[in-house]
Amino acid sequence: MQSAIISYMEPKVSLYIHIPFCKTRCFYCDFNSFAGKDHLISDYVSALCNEITRQEPYENDAVHSVYFGGGTPSRLAPSETGRVMAAVQNCFRLMPDAEITFEMNPCDVTADYAAALAASGINRVSLGMQSAIPEELKRMNRRHTPEQTVLAVETLQNAGIQNISLDLIYGYPGQTLENWLLSLQAAAGLDAKHISLYALSVEDGSALRRQLETGKLTLPDEELTVAMYDLAAEFLAEKGFQHYEISNWASEEIYESQHNKQYWFVNPYYGFGAGAHGWIDHRRIRNTGGIEDYIREVNTSDFDKRFPAAAEITPQSRRVEMQDVMMLGLRMLLEGITEDRFRSRFGIGIEDVFRREIKHLERKELIHRGQDGRFLLNPDKVMVANQAFIEFVD
Numbered sequence: 001m002q003s004a005i006i007s008y009m010e011p012k013v014s015l016y017i018h019i020p021f022c023k024t025r026c027f028y029c030d031f032n033s034f035a036g037k038d039h040l041i042s043d044y045v046s047a048l049c050n051e052i053t054r055q056e057p058y059e060n061d062a063v064h065s066v067y068f069g070g071g072t073p074s075r076l077a078p079s080e081t082g083r084v085m086a087a088v089q090n091c092f093r094l095m096p097d098a099e100i101t102f103e104m105n106p107c108d109v110t111a112d113y114a115a116a117l118a119a120s121g122i123n124r125v126s127l128g129m130q131s132a133i134p135e136e137l138k139r140m141n142r143r144h145t146p147e148q149t150v151l152a153v154e155t156l157q158n159a160g161i162q163n164i165s166l167d168l169i170y171g172y173p174g175q176t177l178e179n180w181l182l183s184l185q186a187a188a189g190l191d192a193k194h195i196s197l198y199a200l201s202v203e204d205g206s207a208l209r210r211q212l213e214t215g216k217l218t219l220p221d222e223e224l225t226v227a228m229y230d231l232a233a234e235f236l237a238e239k240g241f242q243h244y245e246i247s248n249w250a251s252e253e254i255y256e257s258q259h260n261k262q263y264w265f266v267n268p269y270y271g272f273g274a275g276a277h278g279w280i281d282h283r284r285i286r287n288t289g290g291i292e293d294y295i296r297e298v299n300t301s302d303f304d305k306r307f308p309a310a311a312e313i314t315p316q317s318r319r320v321e322m323q324d325v326m327m328l329g330l331r332m333l334l335e336g337i338t339e340d341r342f343r344s345r346f347g348i349g350i351e352d353v354f355r356r357e358i359k360h361l362e363r364k365e366l367i368h369r370g371q372d373g374r375f376l377l378n379p380d381k382v383m384v385a386n387q388a389f390i391e392f393v394d
């Protein structure tokens with residue numbers, strides 16, 4: 001089923017559901033995820049359903065998108081995913097054409113699992129392909145092989161899930177431009193509808209950080225990383241993919257990630273689960289990160305407490321919301337930010353608020369005005385987009 005395209009003018013809600021379990025840890029990972037805690041999955045799913053159920057009295061808006069992220073959502077048994085989906089359907093008005101995404105490790109995809117996902121309403125899968133080169137996957141400590149990614153895509157398609165997104169990482173130690181092209185060719189050859197490319201970011205506390213510090217591995221230089229991005233942009237354009245966001249390409253507009261667009265449009269979303277973030281009623285909500293803490297806090301709080309596992313609830317000022325709209329809007333390379341949208345949301349024009357910033361960015365040739373006056377990031381400035389974003393930070 002194809003999903004409705006979310007627009008800036010329809011501030012409907014989205015749901016992010018965090019599944020923090022992993023079988024093993026990838027060396028580059030610094031996400032809120034844990035290996036060796038699968039014995040907590042059943043209790044965690046109960047707590048998730050409990051947290052979701054608390055929104056029922058508050059929520060009348062239609063839900064456009066649901067995203068199961070991780071961690072590794074495919075650590076859940078299909079029946080557990082079904083329980084969470086049932087809680088969502090009972091408590092929210094899920095639109096019939098909502099995009100419902102499930103992140104998976106390719107080696108977790110079986111015919112039975114794919115069929116069960118489709119039966120529970122999942123209509124989009126994001127596969128952590130990361131690379132098509134076996135040695136690179138080993139260097140990342142990924143569990144799967146390139147062959148398993150190919151098989152996973154076929155299996156999902158056979159189960160009726162056609163909307164498949166593939167993630168690839170570039171700038172990893174030992175990666176060459178030649179091997180990067182092989183990974184891109186493999187991804188494009190799989191009939192994926194969407195491809196996300198992530199520049200490696202070395203996080204404190206990751207195993208990769210330690211490997212680099214001990215000299216076991218070295219990072220490619222910045223020039224090579226930029227060449228990888230440029231090669232990807234050129235190659236995917238040749239293959240007919242639209243580069244609609246800095247790190248994201250879609251085979252057609254309908255396959256752009258509706259859930260991520262919710263973030264880039266700064267539309268409201270709930271974050272359920274350990275460490276999840278939400279943005280509701282002009283407040284940022286961050287849940288406690290530990291699995292045990294999350295389960296305990298949800299289970300022991302009063303049932304009328306709307307955000308039972310919140311570690312932090314921060315009201316967001318109108319000024320910060322405007323800044324977010326500019327920064328995140330510029331990420332969307334085709335859509336950008338229009339005067340109409342900004343004005344209908346805030347009751348004031350973009351240049352009434354950001355005249356100095358816009359002038360500065362135009363002078364530095366970081367942004368331009370499209371034919372209809374919308375503001376867009378200049379295509380040749382994507383790699384230095386941060387220079388544009390910081391203009392909107394006080």
Ligand code: SF4
Nearest residue numbers: 022025026029033071
């Ligand atoms: S599967 Fe994802 S969340 Fe889990 S360790 Fe690897 S990168 Fe991190």
